[in-house]
Amino acid sequence: xxxxxxxxxxxxxxxxxxxxxxxxSSGFAFAKLGLEDADPLTFLTLRYAAVLIILLxxxxxxxxxxxxxxxxxxxxxxxxxxxxxxxFSFSYLAVTEGLSASANALIAAMQPILVALASPLLLREKxxxxxxxxxxxxxxxxxxxxxxxxxxEETATLGVILSVAALLGLTAATLYERRFGIEAxxxxxxxxxxxxxxxxxxxxxxxxxxxxxxxxxxxxxxxxYLVIANSLISVTLLLAMLRRGEAxxxxxxxxxxxxxxxxxAHLVLGEALPPLAWVGMALAAGGVAVATRAR
Numbered sequence: 001x002x003x004x005x006x007x008x009x010x011x012x013x014x015x016x017x018x019x020x021x022x023x024x025s026s027g028f029a030f031a032k033l034g035l036e037d038a039d040p041l042t043f044l045t046l047r048y049a050a051v052l053i054i055l056l057x058x059x060x061x062x063x064x065x066x067x068x069x070x071x072x073x074x075x076x077x078x079x080x081x082x083x084x085x086x087x088f089s090f091s092y093l094a095v096t097e098g099l100s101a102s103a104n105a106l107i108a109a110m111q112p113i114l115v116a117l118a119s120p121l122l123l124r125e126k127x128x129x130x131x132x133x134x135x136x137x138x139x140x141x142x143x144x145x146x147x148x149x150x151x152x153e154e155t156a157t158l159g160v161i162l163s164v165a166a167l168l169g170l171t172a173a174t175l176y177e178r179r180f181g182i183e184a185x186x187x188x189x190x191x192x193x194x195x196x197x198x199x200x201x202x203x204x205x206x207x208x209x210x211x212x213x214x215x216x217x218x219x220x221x222x223x224x225y226l227v228i229a230n231s232l233i234s235v236t237l238l239l240a241m242l243r244r245g246e247a248x249x250x251x252x253x254x255x256x257x258x259x260x261x262x263x264x265a266h267l268v269l270g271e272a273l274p275p276l277a278w279v280g281m282a283l284a285a286g287g288v289a290v291a292t293r294a295r
Contacts, residue, residue, distance in 0.1 A: 020237040025260035027230040028105060029268045031092060034222030037214040040092035041205035043223075046213070048084065048198040050227045055191050064185035073192065075180040079173050080193025083235060085200050086169030090162045099159025105261050107163040109143075114171040137283055141259065144280025177239060186236045194231070 034043055067073045094104055205211055213219070259280055 016237050016241055020234055020241065021256045021260055023229040024234045024238070025257045026264045026268075027226060027234070028257075028261040029265045030222040030225045030230075032095065032265075033218050033268070034226065035092060035095055037216050037219040039205065039209040039212050040096050041089060041201055042209055042211040042213060044084075044088055044092060045198060045201045045205050047223060047226050047231060048194045048201065050223065051194045051231045052191065052198060054227070054232070055187060055194070059187050059191060062187065064187040066188045067182070067184060067192075072182050072184070075176075075182060076184060076189050076192045077196050079177050079181065079239070080196040081200070082169050082173035082176060084193055084197030087166050087173065088197075089201060089204075090166035090169060094159040094162035094166065097159035097162060099163055104159075104163050105257060107160070107167050108170070108257060110167055111171050111174070114167070115174050118171070118175055141280045141283030144276060144283060181239065186240075189239070190232065190236065193235075 031043075038046070067076060091104065091108070
């Protein structure tokens with residue numbers, strides 16, 4: 001392997017996970033900001049429409065390769081359905097049903113455990129002792145952050161159920177991508193997946209919601225951030241990392257979501273971040289380091 005190629009791969013190995021965690025985690029704060037001015041499914045429909053408005057002209061200019069078989073189209077579309085429709089819609093609906101962002105983030109942090117449990121059976125990936133140790137440390141750190149920020153509040157039962165449904169959707173997408181995912185150009189793959197999301201959520205929003213939107217500065221900022229950072233960059237990074245690494249190893253990055261989301265919410269929304277939360281962030285980071293370096 002040429003030195004320049006090896007250097008690029010080393011840079012990718014460190015930069016991609018870091019960028020993914022920061023951008024994906026920040027989405028919690030910006031989603032909360034946007035949902036103050038729009039219905040959840042309507043918000044997602046606008047988000048996906050904006051992504052397609054950006055991607056379609058790019059596709060006309062660069063002419064990316066498209067999948068060559070019906071099976072490839074099906075696999076890309078299925079991952080898009082699980083992430084863009086199942087995960088994001090249930091996650092947004094959970095927030096609107098009264099589930100706090102902290103509880104939503106903690107439920108999402110269970111994803112690496114589910115992936116690790118399923119990987120030996122579905123993907124034949126071995127999850128050794130060090131990997132389990134890292135997963136346990138990551139979960140403990142994520143829980144510390146949430147507990148440090150938790151306030152006495154009434155449990156939103158329906159919100160919990162919706163958040164668990166979102167968790168199952170993201171876990172299924174991770175396992176499906178590792179089992180059936182193919183190398184695809186990011187522009188063509190994203191167009192397919194966001195067409196699936198937009199095509200399914202638009203009629204759902206029309207049937208289930210008044211499709212209320214208040215165009216405020218905060219809403220425009222939230223929509224722009226979620227379109228560029230979450231929909232275009234984060235999802236592309238996630239799928240690329242899944243194609244190049246074991247599912248349990250990549251999924252361990254989600255333990256950093258609650259700590260990073262808490263930090264971003266502190267900076268963007270002014271939410272309190274107690275000293276114990278910093279301890280939890282350090283523990284989660286250590287757990288992810290152990291899990292991702294274990295062989």
